[in-house]
């Protein structure tokens with residue numbers, strides 16, 4: 001059974017139809033990388049998967065919940081779906097530790113000690129235990145993004161969504177973040193990653209989706225997409241970025 | 243000019259120190275009334291402001307409209323008119339009977355509430371939408387997001403404008419003397435009538451207000467440094 005099913009998903013902002021007709025399925029533990037030109041709807045697609053964007057039409061089933069239905073308790077669904085943003089979006093008034101324990105304590109009602117302990121484990125995992133008491137402003141971009149990943153992981157999600165997690169980083173920081181993501185993938189996390197890092201998509205992705213103009217133009221294993229793209233738009237996009 | 247001031251202070255009638263010494267205990271009682279009204283009205287005004295700001299931002303047209311109407315009504319009318327309306331006007335309604343102090347507190351609270359509402363709304367809107375998205379993506383509800391993520395940041399950002407409005411409200415309490423509340427200003431008037439020492443009395447009253455407002459400013463500066471956005 002696939003953990004994410006998308007059937008004829010459409011999304012419009014007013015008159016602007018951004019996602020035109022998207023259908024796909026994602027299996028548990030699969031790592032799907034979404035690539036495509038700017039404005040093609042990659043972020044919008046990703047944000048429909050946890051309903052940060054209202055779904056205009058079609059059906060989206062995530063982890064067994066029909067999230068395109070108005071009656072679903074979306075907060076419950078989001079507990080199981082972590083998201084990492086290009087701009088990190090850490091809470092600047094909270095320390096790293098407080099950032100991580102907030103949702104487990106308020107949403108899952110985990111007690112403080114247990115939440116802290118889990119937070120330290122996650123900080124170890126992303127290599128930032130010594131930053132627990134720092135504020136986000138005191139961290140580098142790469143460190144912020146690793147904290148953001150730890151914060152999402154603190155809810156023990158079944159799925160992680162990444163929207164260009166390394167695009168706002170200085171080049172020397174990119175590796176650290178990608179390493180954490182590789183590790184996650186290895187541990188069997190289901191991941192949907194919008195990225196411009198073709199190296200990552202090729203190495204870590206189980207599948208690559210190429211989006212253009214609100215459609216998924218082509219999807220395949222990275223090997224095929226990168227060395228043998230079928231569609232002319234995929235070819236021209238790849239010739240520009242590779 | 244300097245000589246006239248000096249004369250007013252030291253040569254006409256009692257010396258300034260004598261006048262102040264005699265009037266001060268009485269004025270201090272007035273200050274207590276002023277501060278009492280101010281503090282209660284400020285707290286109420288803040289609660290009103292918070293509620294109205296949330297109504298203003300709620301995704302329900304009717305609530306927005308109610309909030310906007312309230313804010314516009316307060317901003318579009320003078321404080322004195324609001325005071326008279328509440329003390330004299332509302333008190334004609336049979337089941338309402340407010341004493342002076344209550345009417346004074348209510349007026350200052352309702353007045354400040356409208357301005358606080360706008361300050362809080364602007365503060366909330368100044369917080370990047372990414373903050374809300376991050377919180378919601380973690381499974382926090384809308385109200386949890388407001389409470390733990392948006393409002394704490396908004397309040398920090400609002401502190402300077404909030405201080406300004408508080409100072410304005412403190413000054414507005416002096417207008418309550420018109421309906422006979424024995425606040426600092428009213429007691430200044432009584433002392434003036436009793437002593438005919440207008441210059442010295444009003445100088446003293448002014449200095450007392452100044453000290454209180456200065457202390458408020460210091461407190462606000464301290465809080466700002468304390469809660470600086472890191």
Ligand SMILES: Nc1ncnc2c1ncn2[C@@H]1O[C@H](COP(=O)(O)OP(=O)(O)OP(=O)(O)O)[C@@H](O)[C@H]1O
Nearest residue numbers: 013016018036037038039040041042043044045164
């Ligand atoms: N909230 C919104 N309101 C109106 N239009 C929007 C909104 N969000 C996105 N769009 C539009 O939808 C289209 C797709 O945007 P989206 O952010 O999904 O693209 P993207 O593929 O992620 O691009 P990029 O690589 O630049 O991040 C764009 O034309 C964008 O202007």
Ligand SMILES: [Mg+2]
Nearest residue numbers: 042043044164
């Ligand atoms: Mg995008």
